[in-house]
Amino acid sequence: MIHPTAQIDPAARIGENVRIGAYCVVGAEVEIGDGTVLASHVVIDGPTRIGRDCRIHAFAAIGGEPQDKKYAGERVTLEIGDRNTIREYVTINRGTGNGGGVTRVGDDNWLLAYTHIAHDCQVGNHCVFSNNATLAGHVTVGDHVILSGFAGVHQFCRIGAHAFIGMGAFVNGDVPPFVMVAQEGYGRPRGINAEGLKRRGFSPERIGAIKRAYRALYLSGQPLAEVRAQLAAMADDAPDVKAMLDFIDTAERGLLR
Incomplete structure (x- = not known):
């Protein structure tokens, strides 16, 4: 052989x-x-x-x-x-x-x-x-992560589970679980990886909870401390939101926002 x-x-x-x-x-x-x-x-x-x-x-x-x-x-x-x-x-x-x-x-x-x-x-x-x-x-990369062609991740960054990094995106901060990043200079969050989650059997309820957490984190315009309090309330009934919150709480390099 x-x-x-x-x-x-x-x-x-x-x-x-x-x-x-x-x-x-x-x-x-x-x-x-x-x-x-x-x-x-x-x-x-x-x-x-x-x-x-x-x-x-x-x-x-x-x-x-x-x-x-x-x-x-x-x-x-x-x-x-x-x-x-x-x-x-x-x-x-x-x-x-x-x-x-x-x-x-x-x-x-x-x-x-x-x-x-x-x-x-x-x-x-x-x-x-x-x-x-x-x-x-x-760099630390969780399970079920997709890095598209020519994507680059800066040293010491973390990519959470089920995240999707788009083609040519350069990541210079921690990417929470489930989040999709697209190229715009440095990569910026552009929603959640909904299609990937569906393929892996996530229920509509789970995806809905993740979407609500994403909106609070990236679309509300609130300071991170206030967003964290909202996520903590959501996390009581949503383990996926708890995973996002735990990721945020342990971010050392700084969250990609």
Whole structure:
């Protein structure tokens, strides 16, 4: 299952039914789970752990050193979950010693061509990153997030679950769960990701509560402290609004408004 031109370090751990294509390079301290497939010319540096049944396409560069001048060669890692599709020329870097030491990508994600995930990022499950989507360092992305083509996220920002970032939008603040961001210079909120929520089985009642919370946060013109009080009242009967409120309360970089 390993092409004769592939170079596999003796310290790498390769699971069962793994296929490794021509001219791949797998370094030391790399672990590849059962059933994962590497096309030709994939480079994986360690320490990196890749889960089961992933599909990694040609010329992806996985587990490289962080692109951070403060990195001094300390042992840092990359962890990638199960059933991820990683397309051509995707780059994912390991963490940094002063940033937690690990970059993580969850399960069932689609990372399309030329996606970049920088050091110390934490990416959830069931996300879709379209071509050329880019995360700077220390970005946290929740589950079911979509980044459209050429979207970029500034370092230390957080993207809440079920958010949608439109094509070419540049995000420089935290994006609450369910919110849709569109390009206008820097990305600005433009409603909620209603269509995506419908596809994932959200009821009309849940979507209605999220819409009301969005209107209070982005359309009322009130100060954030007053909006927060309104959301707290809504959250008693709406867990999704409670998730938005919790996200707002823990925003460190500042909320995208």
